[in-house]
Amino acid sequence: MKLTDNILNGDLKAAGRLMRDMDMLTPESREALKHLFPHTGHAHIVGVTGSAGAGKSTLIRELISHFRKQDKVLGVLVVDPSSPFTEGAVLGDRIRMQRHAMDENVFIHSIATRGNTGGLSASVPGIVAVMDAMGKDIILIETVGAGQDEMDVRHLAHTNIVVVTPSMGDHMQALKAGILETAHIFALNKTDQPQATATHQMLEMIAQTKSDASGAWAPPVVDTQAIHHQGISELANQIDRHAAFSKQSGQQINVNTHLHGLLTLILREQVLDKINLELEKKQKWHNLLDRMHKKQIDPYSAAEEILNEIIP
Numbered sequence: 483m484k485l486t487d488n489i490l491n492g493d494l495k496a497a498g499r500l501m502r503d504m505d506m507l508t509p510e511s512r513e514a515l516k517h518l519f520p521h522t523g524h525a526h527i528v529g530v531t532g533s534a535g536a537g538k539s540t541l542i543r544e545l546i547s548h549f550r551k552q553d554k555v556l557g558v559l560v561v562d563p564s565s566p567f568t569e570g571a572v573l574g575d576r577i578r579m580q581r582h583a584m585d586e587n588v589f590i591h592s593i594a595t596r597g598n599t600g601g602l603s604a605s606v607p608g609i610v611a612v613m614d615a616m617g618k619d620i621i622l623i624e625t626v627g628a629g630q631d632e633m634d635v636r637h638l639a640h641t642n643i644v645v646v647t648p649s650m651g652d653h654m655q656a657l658k659a660g661i662l663e664t665a666h667i668f669a670l671n672k673t674d675q676p677q678a679t680a681t682h683q684m685l686e687m688i689a690q691t692k693s694d695a696s697g698a699w700a701p702p703v704v705d706t707q708a709i710h711h712q713g714i715s716e717l718a719n720q721i722d723r724h725a726a727f728s729k730q731s732g733q734q735i736n737v738n739t740h741l742h743g744l745l746t747l748i749l750r751e752q753v754l755d756k757i758n759l760e761l762e763k764k765q766k767w768h769n770l771l772d773r774m775h776k777k778q779i780d781p782y783s784a785a786e787e788i789l790n791e792i793i794p
């Protein structure tokens with residue numbers, strides 16, 4: 483396949499085009515992915531999650547500088563949150579990362595979340611796979627984590643960094659249940675701000691309870707000041723440490739979680755596509771609604787009827 487050959491030979495424009503096509507889930511882009519999949523599996527995928535403005539983009543910029551010094555090639559995917567507070571974040575992220583915009587060893591791509599399919603854009607796994615097939619050593623995925631959707635981008639990553647700020651200390655209990663659950667590394671950013679020490683201690687406590695539960699990996703808490711270039715090597719070291727840990731024999735957990743996340747996202751999207759196709763058959767819906775109105779059928783049976791047609 484010409485397109486995939488071009489991508490494998492380092493054609494950045496072709497890669498960018500395929501990633502944009504994937505947003506529309508064209509049949510061609512699916513075919514391309516089938517060809518690219520055998521070439522994936524090299525990259526270490528790192529999720530960088532945290533609330534809006536926590537410093538994710540600045541941290542990623544600093545990490546890129548760090549890893550470039552080691553001659554690693556990188557991919558960055560910025561998943562734009564649909565939150566009105568962070569509108570324009572893609573532009574902002576590009577500006578914050580622009581120091582790397584001219585470096586052809588750093589491939590930066592941004593996408594918008596698609597509201598109507600319930601969270602994460604289904605093109606995310608595909609885009610990550612393309613970057614992986616391109617030969618990237620590390621792929622960083624920036625996303626605002628709500629911690630609600632279990633099919634979150636974090637399930638695609640081998641290593642999840644949760645970025646926390648000192649001011650979030652007060653909300654830690656609420657956070658604990660969701661977003662903190664999947665953390666492999668905590669980056670406590672903006673430690674130049676008040677309450678950094680208290681928040682650090684709180685995170686250590688959460689990390690301890692987590693390590694008790696799983697036994698194998700205790701999430702380290704790394705203090706950073708992204709704008710002052712502080713704590714970056716320590717954060718990068720912890721990423722390397724966790725990468726080595728998850729590659730150890732018998733430690734396939736993260737790899738399987740990654741594949742599980744990948745497959746679930748694709749399946750979910752394809753089923754939703756089929757449901758949306760069904761939704762377009764207006765007459766049929768009209769009939770069902772009519773039958774529901776007349777109490778000839780209940781909504782559960784109606785849903786079952788539709789599902790049985792989609793997945794016989």
Ligand SMILES: Nc1nc2c(ncn2[C@@H]2O[C@H](COP(=O)(O)OP(=O)(O)OP(=O)(O)O)[C@@H](O)[C@H]2O)c(=O)[nH]1
Nearest residue numbers: 533534535536537538539540568571672707708709
């Ligand atoms: N004081 C302080 N400010 C920081 C630090 N790191 C980042 N910032 C600032 O925090 C603001 C948000 O940083 P970003 O890197 O854009 O944060 P983000 O998490 O990517 O934000 P969104 O993508 O909008 O969710 C910017 O004004 C940064 O300059 C830090 O260590 N200390």
Ligand SMILES: [Mg+2]
Nearest residue numbers: 538539571575
């Ligand atoms: Mg950002």
